[in-house]
Amino acid sequence: MADSRRCYAALLNGLARRNYFGEKELSNEVLKEQIYPKLSDEEFEHLVTKCTALIKSMVAVDMDFNQLEAFLTSQIKKADSGMNEERANAVRKFWKNQRNKIHDIQVQQTQWNSCLKQMSWRIDLKSQARHIEQIDKPTAIVELMVSNNSQTTDDENKKAKVFHFEMDDKKLDQVLSNLHEIKEQISNHSQQ
Numbered sequence: 001m002a003d004s005r006r007c008y009a010a011l012l013n014g015l016a017r018r019n020y021f022g023e024k025e026l027s028n029e030v031l032k033e034q035i036y037p038k039l040s041d042e043e044f045e046h047l048v049t050k051c052t053a054l055i056k057s058m059v060a061v062d063m064d065f066n067q068l069e070a071f072l073t074s075q076i077k078k079a080d081s082g083m084n085e086e087r088a089n090a091v092r093k094f095w096k097n098q099r100n101k102i103h104d105i106q107v108q109q110t111q112w113n114s115c116l117k118q119m120s121w122r123i124d125l126k127s128q129a130r131h132i133e134q135i136d137k138p139t140a141i142v143e144l145m146v147s148n149n150s151q152t153t154d155d156e157n158k159k160a161k162v163f164h165f166e167m168d169d170k171k172l173d174q175v176l177s178n179l180h181e182i183k184e185q186i187s188n189h190s191q192q
Contacts, residue, residue, distance in 0.1 A: 008051075009090040010035045013098070015051055020059075020102050050082055058095060059102055068095055117160055118145040140167045 011031060018026040032044045039047070054075075057063075063071060072091060075083035083091075121142045126135055147160040167175065 005086045005090045007035050008087050009094055011047065011051055012055065012090065012094040015048070015055060016094070016098050016102060019052070019055070020105050047082075054091065058099075059106065062099075062103055063095070065092075065095075068092065114146045114148050116144060117147050119143070138169055140169075140172045141165075142167065 014026050014031045014035065017023040018031075028045065028048055031048070032039065032041070036044050036047070057071070058068065061067065068091070072083065072088040075081045076085065076088060119142070121140055124139050124141055126137055126139060128135070142165055144163045145160045146163065
């Protein structure tokens with residue numbers, strides 16, 4: 001049977017590779033020739049349209065597996081969806097294998113600037129200083145690893161840069177206050 005679970009899964013993977021991983025050489029003609037050579041062009045185009053819409057729906061909401069189950073159940077119940085249990089199993093396996101990869105690609109494509117990869121810190125007490133009042137004052141020593149997220153192929157641009165700096169207790173309080181404010185803003189916007 002040309003519409004087996006294996007063929008359907010291959011089509012989903014081929015569309016994901018083309019639409020999300022940049023393998024533009026996987027045209028509809030190539031996919032048809034390799035996966036569904038016996039289908040008519042019209043039938044294959046219809047199947048590609050359905051599969052593309054299915055993947056876009058899953059990617060748009062970054063479906064977890066409970067959402068996926070509910071979505072597939074609703075698709076199976078629709079008479080015109082073309083979804084059956086065999087295809088649903090192919091979709092489940094596809095999403096289990098590709099969800100995180102597609103999510104990471106989507107996140108990477110939406111970042112236009114450098115991003116924080118890692119942060120570490122420690123608190124030190126000064127045991128030596130030019131002025132006596134600076135001794136035994138806590139100092140936060142911070143290390144940030146920042147990577148350039150440009151879409152270029154230049155390896156130098158993709159390497160992470162490490163920044164080291166110190167903060168006294170007043171500056172640390174200010175930074176923590178700013179981070180708390182950022183967290184509140186994110187929470188407010190995500191609830192809307």
